Amino acid sequence: MKEIEEYVEKLFAAHKESREIRELKEEIISNLEAKVTDLMEEGLSFSEAFARATKSMDTVDFLVEGSQPIYVDRYKIELAQSVLLYMLVVWILSIPLRFTESGIWFSNMATIAVLLCGGIYVAGLLRKSRDLQTVAVLNVARLEKAKKAAWIIWGLYAAVMTVYTTAIKFGSHFWFGRSVRIDGPYQFALLVADYAPPLLLILVPMMFWQASKLADKCEVKE
Structure with missing residues (x-):
């Protein structure tokens, strides 16, 4: 039934195509077709049977491997609180840097971020x-993958910027063999x-780490 196939495709629109997703689609389509057929045999029209069969199937997120139900509002509040605390620490540490x-x-950006996070919280x-x-x-x-990617990206960025800053500040010293001196x-x-x-900026991967940790804390257990 074309209508059922189109409906199932919309349900999976946010999920990347894979073998698991294809098998899940086929299973759901088969079940819905069987349910619609049974309802039509009871005297319902196709439209009525289709509406009743799909009424309880408005999302498939909970069926996809790696997904879990959470108390979403509680999760958002606790994540906003954690991010706000992280930003306050970064903002405090950035204050002594204001003489450059x-x-x-950087300190101004941290201030703006604290105000935004505070408003959200x-x-x-x-x-x-x-x-x-x-x-x-x-x-x-997906969140775990994003967390790993955030740590890798931050690590590479911090390393590149450290090398870049060192080259700008001390490149000529290294090139001509002069000793590095810090006067005062x-x-x-x-x-x-x-x-x-x-x-x-380690704050960024730490946010992903905290988001992953809170997902377990706010999971629907019962």
Whole structure:
């Protein structure tokens, strides 16, 4: 039945095609066709039978491997709280960097991020008096892949920026064999300000790590 096949295709529109997905599609199509046929034999029209058969099948996320049901509002509030705490730490650490131009820019961005995260968290708290039992399906397998990718990307970025900064600051010293000297605490502070921002961006993979951790905490157990 073409209508059923088109309906099932829409249900799986957000999922990447794979052998598991194809087998799952075939199974659902077979079950829906059998159900529609039974209902039509009871006297219903095709439209009525189709509507009744698909009424309880509005999502397939919970059927896909690697997905789990979570209390989504609780998950969002706790994730916003964690991100806000991380951003506050980064913002505090960025304050001493404000005596350099790049440090001022980084600290200003951190300030804006704290305000945004704070607004999102407060908005979540205002909803806390409401029912927080809303359930949604989260693809934890995809989240795990995103977490690993975030750590790899941050690691590569931090390494490249560290090498780049070192080349800019001390490249000529290395090339001509001159010794590297740091004259006083002020110059040392300038070096810290140049090296710190990429390292402080560890916040990004930590957000993914916390998101993965909270997925287990907010999982629907019963």
